[in-house]
Amino acid sequence: MDAFFASVEQLRRPELKGKPVIVGGDGQRGVVAAASYEARVYGIRSAMASTQARRLCPDAVFVPGDHAHYGQISQRVMEVFSSFTPLVEPLSLDEAFLDVAGSIRLHGQPVEIARAIRRMVYEQEQLTCSVGVAPNKFLAKLATEDAKPTPSRAGPVLGPGVRVIEAGDVQDFLDALPIRAIWGVGPATAARLDRLGVATVFDLRQLPAQTLVAALGNVQGRHLHDLARGSDERTVTPNRGVKSISHEETFTVDLFDSRRLLDEAVRLADAVGNRLRTAGHRARTVNIKVRFGDFETITRSATLPSPTDSGTVIAREAKRLLGLVDPTPGVRLLGVGVSSIAKETAGEQLSLDDLATNNLEWREAEGAIDVIRDKFGDGAIGPASSLGISGLRPKRRGDQQWGPSDQGS
Numbered sequence: 513m514d515a516f517f518a519s520v521e522q523l524r525r526p527e528l529k530g531k532p533v534i535v536g537g538d539g540q541r542g543v544v545a546a547a548s549y550e551a552r553v554y555g556i557r558s559a560m561a562s563t564q565a566r567r568l569c570p571d572a573v574f575v576p577g578d579h580a581h582y583g584q585i586s587q588r589v590m591e592v593f594s595s596f597t598p599l600v601e602p603l604s605l606d607e608a609f610l611d612v613a614g615s616i617r618l619h620g621q622p623v624e625i626a627r628a629i630r631r632m633v634y635e636q637e638q639l640t641c642s643v644g645v646a647p648n649k650f651l652a653k654l655a656t657e658d659a660k661p662t663p664s665r666a667g668p669v670l671g672p673g674v675r676v677i678e679a680g681d682v683q684d685f686l687d688a689l690p691i692r693a694i695w696g697v698g699p700a701t702a703a704r705l706d707r708l709g710v711a712t713v714f715d716l717r718q719l720p721a722q723t724l725v726a727a728l729g730n731v732q733g734r735h736l737h738d739l740a741r742g743s744d745e746r747t748v749t750p751n752r753g754v755k756s757i758s759h760e761e762t763f764t765v766d767l768f769d770s771r772r773l774l775d776e777a778v779r780l781a782d783a784v785g786n787r788l789r790t791a792g793h794r795a796r797t798v799n800i801k802v803r804f805g806d807f808e809t810i811t812r813s814a815t816l817p818s819p820t821d822s823g824t825v826i827a828r829e830a831k832r833l834l835g836l837v838d839p840t841p842g843v844r845l846l847g848v849g850v851s852s853i854a855k856e857t858a859g860e861q862l863s864l865d866d867l868a869t870n871n872l873e874w875r876e877a878e879g880a881i882d883v884i885r886d887k888f889g890d891g892a893i894g895p896a897s898s899l900g901i902s903g904l905r906p907k908r909r910g911d912q913q914w915g916p917s918d919q920g921s
Contacts (some may be wrong), residue, residue, distance in 0.1 A: 513589065513606035513607070513633075513639060513640075513641045514544060514549075514604065514639070514640045514641060514642055514660060514661060515547065515548050515549055516546060516582070516631065516639070517535040517545055517546035517577060517582055517606075517722070518533045518546045518547055518548035518551070518575075519548070519639050520534050520578075521533055521535060521575045522548060522640065523638055527573075528573060528575075530550060530667065531548070531550060531571075531573055532547070532548060532550040532551035532552065532553075532554065532556075532569050532571060533547070533548040533551060533572070533573050533575060534547050534548075534556065534562070534565055534569075534572045534573065534574050534575070534576060535547075535574075535575050535577050535578075535741055536553055536562055536565075536574065537562055537575075537576070538562055538576070538736065539562065539565050539764065540563060540764075541706075541762050541763075541764065541844070542561070542563075542574075543554060543559055543561060543562060543789035544557065544558050544559065544562060544565050544918050545558060545559045545577050547565070549661055549662075549663040549667070549668035549894060550663070551565075551569055551572050551669065552568040552663040553663035553664060553665055554568045554572075556568055556569060557570070557879055562574070562647070562871070562912075570599060573796055576917065579614035582605050582606075583605060584604040585628050585639070586606065587636060587701035587905065588636065588637065589606075589633055589639075589641075590602060590608060590636065590826060591837040592629060592632050592633055593608055593610055593629065595627070595632075596610065596612060596615055596625055596629065596661065597610050597611060597614065597615045597825070598750065599612075599614070599748045599750055599753065600748075600750050601748045601750055602748050607838050608878070609649050609652065610748065611747070611748035612625050614704045615813070617623030619665030622645045622676070623645055623674060623676050626643035626645050626674040626676075627643075627673075627674055627751075629641070629643060630642075630643060630673055630674065630679070631662060636897055640661075640673075642655070642656050642657075642659040642661075642671060642673055642675075643656060643659060643673070643674045643675075644658065644659055644674075644675050644676075644677070644857060645674065645675070645676040645677070646673075646676070646677040647677070647682070647742075648684075648742070648743075648744040648745075648746070648748050648807035649677050649743070649744055649748065650695060650739055650742070650744035650746075651677050651682060651685075651686075651742055651835065652677075652688075653695070654677075654685075654689070655673065655675040655676065655677045655685075656694060658671070658672075658675040659671050659673055659692075663695065663704065665715060665878075667801075670775075671710055672914075673832050676688055676868045682798040682887055683717075683742065684706050684741035684779070685716065686713045686714075686717075686741075686742055686866030687712065687713055687714035688712065688713070688714070688739065689712060689713045690711065690712055690713075691705055691710055691712060691713060691715070691716060693713070693741065694713065694736065694739050694740070696732065696735065696736065696739075697736070701728065701732070703879065703902070704727055704728060705727075705846065706908075708723070708727060709799035711810065713872065715739050716736060716737075716740040717740040718825050720779075721733065721734060721737045724736055732895075748888055751853075753853070754791065754793060754853050755851060756849055756851040756853065757784055757787050757788060757791075757793075757795070757800070757801075757850055757853065758784065758801075758847055758848065758849025758850070758851065759780045759783045759784055759847065759848060759849070759907050760780070760845060760847035760848075761776055761779075761780060761845065761846055761847070761907070762845045763843070763844060763845070763846075766804075766805040766843060766844055767839065767842065767843045767846075768839055768840060768842055768843070769839070770834075770835075773832050773834060773839055773846060774835075774841060774897075775845065775897035775898070776836060776846050777827060777830045777848055777900040778830075778831070778895045778897045779850045779894075779895060779897060779905065779906075779907050780830070780846065780847070780848035780897050780907055781822075781824075781827035782823040782825050782827065782828050782894060782898065782906075783823070783825040783906065783907035784823060784826055784848055784849060784850055784876065785820075785821055785823025785824070785825075785826050785827075786823060786882065786885075786890075788820075788821035788850065789811070789821045789882060790882075791881075792855060792856050793821065793854065793855055793856060794814055794819035794820055794853070794854060794856050794912075795816075795819060795820065795821070795823045795826075795851060795853045795854075796816050796818070796819045796820075796850075796851075796852040796853075796854075797813055797814070797815050797816070797850060797851045798810050798813065798814050798816065798826050798829040798830055798833070798848075798849075798850055799812070799813040799847075799848070799849045799850065799851060800813075800830050800833045800834055800849075801846070801847035801848075802834070802837050802843055802846060802847075803843070803844045803845035803846075804841045804842060804843060804844060805841060805842035805843075805844050806841065807844070808841075809826040809845075810837065810888065811852075812833040812834075812837070813833070813835055814832070815852070816827050816829065818855060820850075820877070821856070822878055823873045823878060823895075824874045824877075824878065825874060826850060827848075827895075830848045833844075845881075857920075874909060882892055890905055890906040891903060891904050892904075896905055
């Protein structure tokens with residue numbers, strides 16, 4: 513999707529059309545989630561600090577993100593993709609890989625499928641997308657970037673919309689690209705390659721595999737050696753299972769009070785447990801993430817004796833882990849999550865651990881809480897520790913995902 517979040521906001525607020533729009537947190541600790549093409553011309557990009565974005569473009573309009581709304585549109589767009597092939601692998605709300613090899617007889621050649629997808633998405637959502645067509649995932653991703661609009665002072669310059677890389681054109685396409693265009697080449701890797709005299713994919717292709725292995729390690733060295741030649745054996749994998757669920761909170765000011773942090777951990781754990789139960793999943797590992805004021809970040813984890821979907825059980829373990837962390841440097845961000853997730857199975861046997869920790873009682877209580885929330889909203893009932901001046905502060909998915917507002921708590 514083209515500038516997805518920003519385009520959605522411009523669509524539902526026509527007065528923003530043609531203006532530099534930034535979706536994200538507008539506070540001192542906010543980050544840019546997405547920028548319209550009118551904003552990108554100023555050098556604004558996703559993950560940039562909002563304060564820097566405001567300096568680059570003082571006239572930019574900041575819009576808080578609406579994860580739920582974007583998710584609804586994303587679901588409909590993914591359904592368009594699935595109407596052409598069952599082999600759809602979502603990467604995020606606004607991007608997916610499609611394997612259309614088995615769809616040619618029904619829907620035509622890949623380029624025809626790409627054009628049909630763009631047409632259907634626009635007719636249905638009034639939003640544009642760009643499509644890359646290539647022999648593998650790595651090349652298709654690069655082709656998609658080549659198909660996109662580019663920012664200019666006069667407004668977005670439309671790209672081709674569909675970019676096809678034929679098998680015989682792979683090396684010509686790749687060789688001219690800068691090394692940073694390759695997946696996995698971040699600043700550190702680029703610096704190492706620069707010391708080897710590598711600036712483009714062509715330069716990378718001239719290096720023997722052993723040279724790359726010696727400089728970058730066996731796995732990364734051989735991986736980049738293959739990508740420089742357009743080789744990528746990964747298949748499109750639909751319906752990938754959930755690996756982790758987490759919620760984070762960036763605070764307007766650093767927190768030093770252990771009691772306040774423990775209360776926040778309960779609030780975050782409650783939201784994680786609710787998402788587990790909604791999805792019919794249980795998790796065995798509880799994780800916390802703590803980022804201090806100087807951006808030092810630590811993580812801690814613990815494995816439960818039996819899988820759980822109880823926010824209370826998750827909170828209990830998160831609080832224990834948090835109690836081992838010294839908050840005196842000041843905590844900027846706190847996260848609570850779970851991993852080692854599996855689908856709940858019917859007739860799952862109750863363990864002695866469940867009895868010993870009152871998991872069964874909490875599951876029944878939280879099941880009743882879920883019913884109340886479904887009927888009256890997630891602000892109707894919750895942990896007492898999440899009570900604020902204006903009532904309960906339920907942690908919603910996508911809430912404050914890109915930093916707090918200066919008016920937030």
